[in-house]
Amino acid sequence: MSEQSQAAAPGRVVVRFAPSPTGYLHLGSARTGLYNYIFARRYGGSFILRIEDTDLSRSTDEAILQIISSMREMGLDWDEGPELPGSHAPYRQTERQPIYHEYIEKLLAGGHLYPCFCTPDELEAERQAAQAEKRAWVYSGKCRALPAEEVERRKAAAEPFTLRMHVPPGKTVFHDMLRDAVEFDNDTIGDFIVQRSDGTITYNLAVVVDDVTMEITHVIRGDDHISNTPKQVVIYQALGAPVPEFLHMPLLFGTDKKKLSKRHGATKLEQLTAMGYLVEVVRNYLCFLSTEFDESMIAWTMDDLVEKFDVLKLGTSASIFDPEKLRWMNGRFIRELDDVALGERLEEYLTRVGFYGEPAVVEKLAKLGPDALAAEVEGAETAHVLRVAPDVEQEALTRRLAPLVREKMDVLADFVPIAGWFFRPLTFSAEAAERLAGTANAANTLTAAAAGLRELPEWSAEAVEALVRDLPARLEVKPKFVFAALRLGMSGQTITPGLFESLWVIGRYEAVGRLMTAAALL
Numbered sequence: 314m315s316e317q318s319q320a321a322a323p324g325r326v327v328v329r330f331a332p333s334p335t336g337y338l339h340l341g342s343a344r345t346g347l348y349n350y351i352f353a354r355r356y357g358g359s360f361i362l363r364i365e366d367t368d369l370s371r372s373t374d375e376a377i378l379q380i381i382s383s384m385r386e387m388g389l390d391w392d393e394g395p396e397l398p399g400s401h402a403p404y405r406q407t408e409r410q411p412i413y414h415e416y417i418e419k420l421l422a423g424g425h426l427y428p429c430f431c432t433p434d435e436l437e438a439e440r441q442a443a444q445a446e447k448r449a450w451v452y453s454g455k456c457r458a459l460p461a462e463e464v465e466r467r468k469a470a471a472e473p474f475t476l477r478m479h480v481p482p483g484k485t486v487f488h489d490m491l492r493d494a495v496e497f498d499n500d501t502i503g504d505f506i507v508q509r510s511d512g513t514i515t516y517n518l519a520v521v522v523d524d525v526t527m528e529i530t531h532v533i534r535g536d537d538h539i540s541n542t543p544k545q546v547v548i549y550q551a552l553g554a555p556v557p558e559f560l561h562m563p564l565l566f567g568t569d570k571k572k573l574s575k576r577h578g579a580t581k582l583e584q585l586t587a588m589g590y591l592v593e594v595v596r597n598y599l600c601f602l603s604t605e606f607d608e609s610m611i612a613w614t615m616d617d618l619v620e621k622f623d624v625l626k627l628g629t630s631a632s633i634f635d636p637e638k639l640r641w642m643n644g645r646f647i648r649e650l651d652d653v654a655l656g657e658r659l660e661e662y663l664t665r666v667g668f669y670g671e672p673a674v675v676e677k678l679a680k681l682g683p684d685a686l687a688a689e690v691e692g693a694e695t696a697h698v699l700r701v702a703p704d705v706e707q708e709a710l711t712r713r714l715a716p717l718v719r720e721k722m723d724v725l726a727d728f729v730p731i732a733g734w735f736f737r738p739l740t741f742s743a744e745a746a747e748r749l750a751g752t753a754n755a756a757n758t759l760t761a762a763a764a765g766l767r768e769l770p771e772w773s774a775e776a777v778e779a780l781v782r783d784l785p786a787r788l789e790v791k792p793k794f795v796f797a798a799l800r801l802g803m804s805g806q807t808i809t810p811g812l813f814e815s816l817w818v819i820g821r822y823e824a825v826g827r828l829m830t831a832a833a834l835l
């Protein structure tokens with residue numbers, strides 16, 4: 314660890330990642346989770362996963378499972394949280410309601426809350442008046458000083474009411490680890506609602522109660538939450554609870570400098586993995602886009618990130634997510650994998666996208682581009698319905714193909730259009746059929762090659778190569794026509810891995826059969 318980071322080293326560290334389970338893990342969220350994890354590990358702290366599922370209309374159990382599986386896949390192991398209960402359980406906000414109400418009682422007893430009977434229409438009128446005067450609206454505080462008898466009378470008459478925080482006059486200051494002191498004038502905060510008229514609790518109250526009861530020391534989250542923080546600090550102070558350190562991370566933006574969203578294409582971890590991005594590349598990229606980068610960092614492990622990536626040194630300007638850079642980095646990473654590792658990753662990937670079940674269907678999608686695979690995942694109700702494990706032959710074939718495709722892929726999805734044909738019977742694309750028909754002496758070449766391969770004493774890539782290289786002279790056909798006829802004839806398509814290795818990998822029986830079939834079409 315550098316001297317500088319030691320100097321800044323925080324004391325006891327308990328952090329949390331608190332995603333709202335409304336869909337697949339968004340890259341911005343994944344980044345927040347990752348930075349929290351790295352911070353906890355780097356400073357010997359504890360990492361809690363908490364699920365903020367109070368928005369019942371948008372939260373689903375399926376999304377919780379997705380988040381858990383994405384976190385595991387990214388290697389973001391939590392010390393406490395769902396499936397790993399510790400002393401601060403439970404971890405779903407919907408299961409923590411009694412705790413929130415206990416704290417509401419505490420705040421009421423301390424005189425920090427008051428009932429507000431203002432109707433939505435009254436509040437709307439206030440808002441419009443503010444708008445007309447071109448000032449930002451905060452609640453007027455109309456119900457702050459209602460006489461006790463009036464409150465009792467209106468409650469007895471079953472008038473709906475919310476509970477609002479009585480925000481004291483003055484200023485609220487908190488410490489942000491990237492920005493130092495951040496100050497808000499309390500007049501701009503306004504008495505905010507902590508309990509709605511239906512008895513449900515608002516985000517700001519729930520998050521503070523969770524952070525207090527879970528003994529969180531450092532709150533690391535997106536800077537879109539900065540405007541919530543003063544409200545939360547007011548609650549901490551009313552409770553007499555220690556205020557944590559905050560670190561508001563700059564949000565992710567697209568290359569067009571707009572906040573990262575659906576418009577920017579694949580922005581969810583599941584979509585990227587469906588396109589064949591490797592999770593460690595995504596993980597590294599999410600750190601590298603906030604720091605200086607050199608190529609030696611591409612293969613960093615999580616341990617490297619923990620040791621070398623210091624969240625405290627982030628800047629405060631927006632971070633740009635550039636898919637082209639990510640793609641380039643993924644290609645570089647793939648080329649550094651050995652045959653066994655790449656074979657494993659391909660097998661895992663092809664299983665994930667359902668390729669082994671229906672190679673032709675996945676191939677069709679992949680030919681439209683990796684985005685089409687991402688869209689398929691987005692559309693699938695659950696990512697794992699697609700999964701189909703390979704049979705023994707498919708597995709062996711995948712492993713053998715790994716070295717043949719390594720140089721040709723940036724994302725694992727690139728495997729499918731180049732090598733999908735190995736996994737299905739010979740069929741010709743219209744383009745390939747036309748090209749084969751237009752290739753000089755194709756029928757002769759195919760028949761001669763098939764005969765030669767059938768008789769080859771030894772089945773090796775070298776022997777196949779020697780035979781094929783001999784054909785142009787023997788048949789008196791230009792080499793480019795021989796190669797074209799064989800490439801098209803064995804695969805039914807125009808782009809394949811290297812010709813000799815491909816013929817060798819398909820095996821003698823299949824290679825001969827394919828070339829004969831192709832010859833018969835001419």
Ligand code: GLU
Binds near residue numbers: 333520
């Ligand atoms: N659930 C919030 C979100 O997903 C996080 C709130 C927090 O970290 O305080 O943005």
